[in-house]
Every structure is written in C-alpha cells, then in structure tokens.
Amino acid sequence: MAGSNPNAKPMNLTLRVWRQKNRTTAGKIVDYQVRDISPEMSFLEMLDVLNEDLLRKGEEPVAFDHDCREGICGSCNLFINGRAHGPEAGTTTCQLHMRKFSDGDTITIEPWRSTAFPINKDLSVDRSAFDRIIQAGGYVSVNTGGAPDGNEIPIPKEIADRAFEAATCIACGACVASCKNSSAMLFVSAKVSQLALLPQGHVERKTRVENMVAQMDKEGFGACSNIGSCAAECPVGISLENIAILNREFLSAKATSNNLA
Amino acid sequence: MSWINKTVTSSIGRKVIMSVTGLFLCSFLVVHLIGNLQLFKGDGGLAFNTYSHFMSTNPLIRVAEIILVAGFGFHIYESFVLTRRNQAARGNQKYVVDNIGQNSDWKSRNMGLLGSIILVFLIVHLYNFYYRFHYEPLPFDSQNNKNLYGVVMTSFQTWWYVLLYVLAQVALCYHLLHGFASGFQTLGLNHRKYTPVIKIVGYAFSIIVCAGFAAMPLYFFIFKS
Numbered sequence: 001m002a003g004s005n006p007n008a009k010p011m012n013l014t015l016r017v018w019r020q021k022n023r024t025t026a027g028k029i030v031d032y033q034v035r036d037i038s039p040e041m042s043f044l045e046m047l048d049v050l051n052e053d054l055l056r057k058g059e060e061p062v063a064f065d066h067d068c069r070e071g072i073c074g075s076c077n078l079f080i081n082g083r084a085h086g087p088e089a090g091t092t093t094c095q096l097h098m099r100k101f102s103d104g105d106t107i108t109i110e111p112w113r114s115t116a117f118p119i120n121k122d123l124s125v126d127r128s129a130f131d132r133i134i135q136a137g138g139y140v141s142v143n144t145g146g147a148p149d150g151n152e153i154p155i156p157k158e159i160a161d162r163a164f165e166a167a168t169c170i171a172c173g174a175c176v177a178s179c180k181n182s183s184a185m186l187f188v189s190a191k192v193s194q195l196a197l198l199p200q201g202h203v204e205r206k207t208r209v210e211n212m213v214a215q216m217d218k219e220g221f222g223a224c225s226n227i228g229s230c231a232a233e234c235p236v237g238i239s240l241e242n243i244a245i246l247n248r249e250f251l252s253a254k255a256t257s258n259n260l261a
Numbered sequence: 262m263s264w265i266n267k268t269v270t271s272s273i274g275r276k277v278i279m280s281v282t283g284l285f286l287c288s289f290l291v292v293h294l295i296g297n298l299q300l301f302k303g304d305g306g307l308a309f310n311t312y313s314h315f316m317s318t319n320p321l322i323r324v325a326e327i328i329l330v331a332g333f334g335f336h337i338y339e340s341f342v343l344t345r346r347n348q349a350a351r352g353n354q355k356y357v358v359d360n361i362g363q364n365s366d367w368k369s370r371n372m373g374l375l376g377s378i379i380l381v382f383l384i385v386h387l388y389n390f391y392y393r394f395h396y397e398p399l400p401f402d403s404q405n406n407k408n409l410y411g412v413v414m415t416s417f418q419t420w421w422y423v424l425l426y427v428l429a430q431v432a433l434c435y436h437l438l439h440g441f442a443s444g445f446q447t448l449g450l451n452h453r454k455y456t457p458v459i460k461i462v463g464y465a466f467s468i469i470v471c472a473g474f475a476a477m478p479l480y481f482f483i484f485k486s
Contacts, residue, residue, distance in 0.1 A: 082359045108358040113352060114350060115350055115352040178364060180347070180370055181351065182350040183272075213273060214271070220349070220350055222351070223272035225443075226369065226443040226446050227369040227370050228366075229361055229364045229365040245449065247276075247448065251277065251448075
C-alpha cells in the first residue's frame with residue numbers, strides 16, 4: 001500500500017457479527033475469523049475484507065450501511081464492543097481505524113437497537129423515523145424572490161457559532177443507540193436549537209418544536225434521563241445544553257402558541 | 262383542552278412533572294430534616310413531641326400534607342409510565358455486548374432501582390411513625406403530647422431497622438446526586454455560569470441531607486441503647 005507504515009503488522013481478529021435475515025426474523029451472533037488486517041485500514045475496510053471472504057466462499061455478505069466514508073454522511077452506524085461507533089470518542093465508524101485494536105482481539109458488532117429503528121438486515125437499520133421528525137418541522141420556509149443582502153440580518157458571532165455547533169449533527173443516530181431509553185432527544189434538540197438560535201428560524205419557532213416533539217414521541221423514542229451517554233458518544237460532540245434549550249423551547253411554545261389542538 | 266393533555270403526556274411533559282415534583286420533594290426533605298433535628302436536643306423528647314403535635318394538628322400543615330402526598334404520587338406514577346415507555350423504546354432485543362458504563366454514571370442509569378428502594382423504605386417509615394402516631398394508642402409525655410419520641414427510641418434500638426434506614430439514606434443520596442441537577446436540566450435551566458454551581462449545590466445537598474437523616478437512627482442505636 002502506497003504511503004503505508006512499514007512497521008504496521010497485520011492483525012488476525014475474531015468478529016462476532018449480528019446476522020439477521022430481515023425485519024421479521026430473529027437474529028443471532030455469528031463468529032467469523034478475518035486474517036491479515038492492516039492496522040491502517042478503516043473499520044469499514046476491514047468489513048469489506050470480511051465480505052470478500054464470504055463472497056469467495058459463496059456465503060451471504062454482511063449488510064451494513066455506509067456512504068461517504070469520510071465522517072460526514074452519518075450512514076456507517078455500528079455498535080462496536082458495546083459502544084456506538086466503537087471505543088474512540090468523537091468519530092464515526094468509518095473514521096475508526098484498526099490500529100485502535102490489537103492482534104487477536106474479539107470484536108462484537110451489532111446494529112443500533114431501538115424499536116424506532118427497525119433492522120433492515122444484519123447491521124443495517126431503518127432510520128427514516130429521523131426523516132419524519134425533520135419533515136414535521138426541522139426546516140425554514142423561504143419565500144422566493146430576490147436574494148436578500150448577506151448582512152441584512154445581523155447575527156452575533158457567538159450565536160452563529162452555537163447554531164453552527166448544533167447544525168453539525170449528522171443524524172447518525174448514535175445518541176439513540178447509546179441511550180438506555182433509545183431517546184432521540186439529542187438529535188431533536190440539535191435540530192430545534194440550531195433553528196431557534198437564528199432569526200430565520202423564528203417564524204416557525206413554536207409550531208416547529210411542538211410538531212417535532214410530537215413526531216419524536218409518535219415514532220416510539222424514549223424520554224431523556226439525563227444520563228449523558230448520547231453526548232459522550234456523539235461523533236460531532238453535540239452537547240447536552242441543546243436538550244435544555246429544546247425543553248425551554250417546548251415549554252414556552254406549549255404555554256404561548258395559539259395551537260389548541 | 263387537548264393541548265394541556267398533549268403537553269403533560271408528551272415525553273418532555275412527563276419529565277417536567279418528574280422534575281418539578283422531585284425538586285418539591287427536595288424542599289420537603291429540608292423541612293423534615295430540620296424539624297427532626299430536635300431528636301438530638303437531649304430533653305427526653307419534649308420538644309420533638311410538641312413539634313409532632315403541631316405538625317399533626319395545624320390546618321396549614323395538613324393542607325401541605327395533601328400537596329406532599331400528591332407530589333410523591335405524581336413522581337412515582339410518572340416514573341412507572343416513563344420506565345415502561347423507555348423499556349419499550351429499546352425493544353426486546355438488548356445489546357449482546359453493552360459498555361454503557363464507559364459513557365455514563367451508574368446512579369443516573371438506576372434511578373428507578375434507587376427510587377424503588379426509597380419507596381419500600383417510605384412504606385415502612387410511614388407505617389412505623391405516621392400510622393402508629395395517628396391510629397394507635399400511644400402514651401403521653403409530661404406535657405400531655407403523644408410520646409412519638411418513645412416510638413423513635415425503641416425503633417432505632419433494633420439493629421435491622423437501623424440498617425434499613427441507613428441503606429435507604431444511601432439510596433436516597435445516590436438518587437439525589439443525579440436527581441437534583443438533572444431536575445434543573447429537564448426544566449431547561451442550563452447555563453454555562455449556573456449549571457456548575459447547581460451541580461456543586463446538588464452534591465452538597467444530597468450528602469448533607471442524607472447524612473443528617475442517617476445520623477438519627479445511628480445516634481439512637483449507638484448512644485441510647
């Protein structure tokens with residue numbers, strides 16, 4: 001491999017992988033051996049090696065979600081050795097490298113577990129519940145017409161920075177996966193506070209939080225116990241402060257909106 | 262009024278009820294502790310018995326008692342509803358390997374267990390002091406007040422009773438170590454300046470209150486038996 005570290009010794013690993021045929025059948029852990037894994041591979045590349053082996057043997061490859069493989073898209077969601085996105089803080093699975101493991105390790109790989117995220121197959125889950133929460137209010141309506149002047153609406157730098165921090169949420173679902181209640185509060189709070197902080201989001205501020213929380217509950221996510229696992233496992237570091245903002249937004253919307261329904 | 266119903270039955274609404282009732286119960290703990298410190302007065306229980314008489318007959322206190330029962334009731338009821346909902350959200354298939362201990366505190370994940378221990382204690386506690394004070398014939402002290410102090414003294418000379426009380430206070434302490442600050446967070450009261458202060462106050466509150474309560478059975482067991 002060009003540019004690779006010549007001192008990196010290849011590893012042999014035992015993988016314990018959750019295999020499940022489809023949404024309705026029961027799944028189970030199946031053990032596999034993978035050999036000659038470079039420490040410089042990403043976790044997903046290691047799974048590619050496993051799947052090539054399986055295909056050569058005429059077996060069904062392991063289904064897992066992935067897309068950009070550069071930590072932006074939020075697709076590569078694996079629960080690795082009991083942690084969302086694996087043992088390293090602040091990374092997605094695709095940015096987790098095999099040098100974080102040792103030769104001879106046993107690695108258990110499971111899908112996100114939440115009734116709101118039904119398993120499609122093996123390690124791939126259906127996260128469309130998040131899409132429906134966004135559709136319920138996670139947007140800003142913009143009138144067509146001439147583009148407004150860039151500096152027409154003054155926004156303090158500090159507010160812009162905080163909104164941007166919330167906006168970095170990639171909707172991967174690690175918060176749901178790592179929460180003992182499978183709560184989606186960190187995800188919803190990031191989306192709500194991002195828009196509540198900015199003047200462009202104020203037009204739909206009250207209906208947004210009411211509708212998004214209602215949809216979150218409808219999808220079957222749990223409530224927040226403030227245990228903090230979500231923020232600890234979040235690959236982009238969304239903070240618990242957002243959940244307090246969400247609760248404030250929700251309570252003030254419920255108390256003051258004109259929505260009686 | 263469906264908007265009210267929707268608010269209080271939403272996941273955030275239920276947590277807000279947990280938070281408000283929990284912080285209200287914290288205020289009760291302060292009153293209960295300060296009143297009961299009279300057990301240490303060394304006057305053979307005269308002040309404590311006078312206080313008990315006042316607390317059981319004053320109309321304002323009786324009204325406060327109804328609010329207190331409601332506070333406990335809502336706190337316990339919501340905890341059952343939320344626990345069931347949260348368990349359903351995770352589903353039947355748990356993680357085969359779950360290292361949640363690496364990213365969160367034990368106490369924060371076991372508020373239901375700690376609360377259940379406190380509930381068992383509460384039932385025993387209410388029977389032994391509240392029920393017996395109100396519905397069983399008790400001897401009177403020299404000031405003609407029911408001698409609840411005597412009940413306290415005999416109860417706290419039984420080793421397993423003392424053990425139950427001390428264990429319950431440990432459970433309460435852990436419950437409060439998470440619950441106090443968590444209550445503020447749920448109400449949306451999170452601020453870079455004040456949240457660290459709330460956390461320190463919460464820790465101090467939990468330890469001082471629970472140590473104060475645990476000192477009572479230990480005092481009688483060690484010095485009065």
